[in-house]
Amino acid sequence: MASFNKTPGTSRLVQIILPSGSGQAARFLFFALVLTLVAIAADQFFSPILHTTSPLWATAAFLLLVWRRQEKPPSPSETPGSFSISKGRATAFVSLHIVLVAAAHWLTPALQPLAGKVTFGGFLLAGVKLCVLIPTLLLLPFVEWKKVLRLYASEGIAALVVLITFFPRRALESIWPWYGQVLGQFVYSLSRLLVQGLGYIKDLAPTLTGPDLDVTIVQGCSGINGFELFDFLFSLVVVLDWNRLRKNRTLIAYFAGLLAMFLGNALRITVFVVLGNHGFAGSVMRFHISAGWIFFSAIFLAYLCLTYSWMLRGKNSSAESRSAA
Numbered sequence: 299m300a301s302f303n304k305t306p307g308t309s310r311l312v313q314i315i316l317p318s319g320s321g322q323a324a325r326f327l328f329f330a331l332v333l334t335l336v337a338i339a340a341d342q343f344f345s346p347i348l349h350t351t352s353p354l355w356a357t358a359a360f361l362l363l364v365w366r367r368q369e370k371p372p373s374p375s376e377t378p379g380s381f382s383i384s385k386g387r388a389t390a391f392v393s394l395h396i397v398l399v400a401a402a403h404w405l406t407p408a409l410q411p412l413a414g415k416v417t418f419g420g421f422l423l424a425g426v427k428l429c430v431l432i433p434t435l436l437l438l439p440f441v442e443w444k445k446v447l448r449l450y451a452s453e454g455i456a457a458l459v460v461l462i463t464f465f466p467r468r469a470l471e472s473i474w475p476w477y478g479q480v481l482g483q484f485v486y487s488l489s490r491l492l493v494q495g496l497g498y499i500k501d502l503a504p505t506l507t508g509p510d511l512d513v514t515i516v517q518g519c520s521g522i523n524g525f526e527l528f529d530f531l532f533s534l535v536v537v538l539d540w541n542r543l544r545k546n547r548t549l550i551a552y553f554a555g556l557l558a559m560f561l562g563n564a565l566r567i568t569v570f571v572v573l574g575n576h577g578f579a580g581s582v583m584r585f586h587i588s589a590g591w592i593f594f595s596a597i598f599l600a601y602l603c604l605t606y607s608w609m610l611r612g613k614n615s616s617a618e619s620r621s622a623a
Contacts, residue, residue: 323449324364326382326438331361334434337395341430345402347409350427356461357431359533363453366540383437394433402426428461452545456536459552464529474517478504482515484564489571496575511574511582513567521563524594528559531598535606543609551605555598562597566590 335357342349402409405426412423435443447454482504489506490496497507505514532555536548566589574582 323446324367327446327450328361328364330383330434330437331357331364333391333437334431335361337391337433338430341395341399341402345399345406347402347406347423348398348427348430350424352461352464353428353431355464356457359460359464359537360453360457362537363456363540364450366537367450367453387436387438390436391433394436395430398429398433455545455549459549460533463556464533471517471522474520475502477520478502478515478517481520481560481564481567482506485515485567485571488564488568492572493575496571506571508571508575510577511571511579513571513574515567519563519567521559521566521594523590524559524563524597525556527591527594528555528598531602535602539610542611544611547609551609555601555605558601559594559597562594566593569593 335354338353338357342354409423409426438446479500482498482500486496486498486504486506493508495509499505499507503514503516505512532552536543570582570586
């Protein structure tokens with residue numbers, strides 16, 4: 299077995315980056331994730347049809363959270379001979395990535411027309427793009443992977459959430475015909491309470507007709523920017539405070555936060571409709587874009603103030619964590 303720990307240059311680099319208390323599983327996982335990140339980037343460079351940000355961000359998130367883990371996880375099963383990469387497995391890892399790139403090149407003429415389509419073929423292409431993560435499984439036997447993932451289950455779940463939900467632009471664009479109607483009806487229900495004579499025109503881009511200002515909810519008003527801003531800021535909080543967070547509560551807070559951003563976006567459009575039909579139509583038309591960023595930032599800060607202390611561990615849990623480190 300050729301363990302990465304026995305490679306002088308790699309060993310020094312990993313020891314510098316990872317905390318001194320990190321176990322062998324942490325060092326192996328960190329090294330495997332670095333290899334995966336580099337390999338995925340190379341796949342997408344040599345075969346552009348594989349380009350997608352989800353695997354890159356998910357791997358980077360896993361990598362950052364493993365690095366942020368300060369305490370050494372209790373691991374009676376972590377024996378000296380474990381968590382090493384043999385030459386055969388390293389060769390298989392590289393070979394499978396080469397096969398994926400070659401297959402993607404060969405299938406590009408058939409796959410290219412499916413890009414961005416909300417069809418079975420479009421979902422099939424999305425699945426093909428996620429296949430770049432499969433070669434990483436070859437770096438260890440399945441039994442050893444179970445040990446690693448058991449030790450870093452929270453980090454793995456967080457990476458999976460990133461893989462599925464991070465940067466939802468394409469997902470929201472795909473479901474816009476349905477999502478736009480839900481958003482339009484919701485805004486109309488709120489706005490009609492404060493604007494008399496308000497009408498609603500059902501269309502791909504719903505329109506709220508008012509006495510002074512008609513507001514059309516186009517795809518750019520879907521709140522995509524707000525969701526992306528929430529992803530960026532929430533992930534920053536998670537990375538910085540990972541060791542202090544209650545992981546189950548943080549997961550709940552993330553999905554609840556997405557709902558809060560939807561409600562915040564609906565409230566934003568409602569405010570524009572109400573103000574625009576009460577003498578401020580000119581101001582709404584001039585400042586609705588820049589006001590949107592301010593509004594989304596305010597919604598996030600308000601949500602964080604409400605949930606931050608709830609997501610954190612109690613004082614006793616924090617003290618125990620520090621003593622264990």
